[in-house]
Every structure is written in structure tokens, then in C-alpha cells.
Amino acid sequence: MTLRIERVTDASTVLRGAHLFDEAVDAAAxxxxxxSPTHHLLFAYDDEVADPMHPVGMISGAELTHPDKGTEMFLNxxxxxxxxxxxxxxGALVRELAxxxxxxxxxxxxxxxxxxxxxxxxTYRSTGPVSSEPFVAFTWEF
Structure with a gap:
């Protein structure tokens, strides 16, 4: 495998990887x-699987800062x-974001x-997290 991971900085690259997202990519979003310098989007390319311009994986994260926790990376x-x-x-994408x-x-x-x-x-367990805690998530949709 020839894996290459790159940070995405332009919208045209995002569109080339639109198939990797859960929903349709929105231009304004x-x-x-x-x-934002605290938002991160990485694409993975594997020349053995796909055309070198065709991303085969993606990970997004956002830095969240709180007064009593400092800054943490939320793997979105x-x-x-x-x-x-x-x-x-x-796993390679998770390690790269970490x-x-x-x-x-x-x-x-x-x-x-x-x-x-x-x-x-x-995937997450294979990358060596310190803990795995069950939690309840609530969602407000606007």
C-alpha cells in the first residue's frame, strides 16, 4: 500500500472526496x-486502490477550547x-489527526x-486510546 495523507485546504479538493461524507457536501459550510484554523480535514490517498487524485479516506476534527480543560481535538x-x-x-487517519x-x-x-x-x-481501539467510556448524546437540530 502506498498511503499518502494530506491536509485539505481548498473546496475543489473537498468535492473530489464528496463520496466519503455522510451527507451531500455544502459549499457554504x-x-x-x-x-477556520482550528478545523482540520485530512484526505488519504492510496495509489494501489484508486487514481492518485481520488481520495479513499477522510477524517475531520475541530479544536475545542474550554477554560478548565484547555484545548482538545474533537474527532468529528x-x-x-x-x-x-x-x-x-x-487507523492511519486517526493517528495522523492525533x-x-x-x-x-x-x-x-x-x-x-x-x-x-x-x-x-x-478502528478507534486499534489506535491506542487511553479509555473508552460510554456516554449519552443529545442532539438539537435547528
Missing amino acids: TSRFLA ELGVDEVAQRRGIG ALAQSRGCTAMWVGTEPDNVAALA
Whole structure:
């Protein structure tokens, strides 16, 4: 495997990886996301699986700062193209975001996922988190 991970800085690159997101990519949200220095989007490329310009994985994170916790990295979303799954790409993306978080002075990185999401649980566990705690999530939609 020839894996390359790059930070995404322009909207046209995001569009090339639109298939990796849960929902349709929104132009205004993309611009706002990319404009923030505390938002991070990384794409993975694997020349053995796809065209070198076609991303096969993505991870997004956002730095969250709080008065009593300092700055932590929230791993917002991880996605790997079906043709590239089970090749270690998800784990490589998580480790790359963790390294970025450390380099930016974050004190921790965290993520939430569904308890029945076997692939996500395996990926996150394989990257060496310190703890895994059950929690309840509430969502307000506006």
C-alpha cells in the first residue's frame, strides 16, 4: 500500500472526496470549515486502490477550547471508501489527526460513535486510546 495523507485546504479538493461524507457536501459550510484554523480535514490517498487524485479516506476534527480543560481535538468524522476498507487507512487517519492535535498543543482527542458500529469501534481501539467510556448524546437540530 502506498498511503499518502494530506491536509485539505481548498473546496475543489473537498468535492473530489464528496463520496466519503455522510451527507451531500455544502459549499457554504465547506468554505466556513476551511476558513477556520482550528478545523482540520485530512484526505488519504492510496495509489494501489484508486487514481492518485481520488481520495479513499477522510477524517475531520475541530479544536475545542474550554477554560478548565484547555484545548482538545474533537474527532468529528471518519470515512473510508468501501473499496479501500480493511487496509488500515482509518487507523492511519486517526493517528495522523492525533499527531496533528499534539503538535498544536491539544491535551487530548476524543470521539463518540454508536455502540453497534463494529468497524468504528475496532478502528478507534486499534489506535491506542487511553479509555473508552460510554456516554449519552443529545442532539438539537435547528
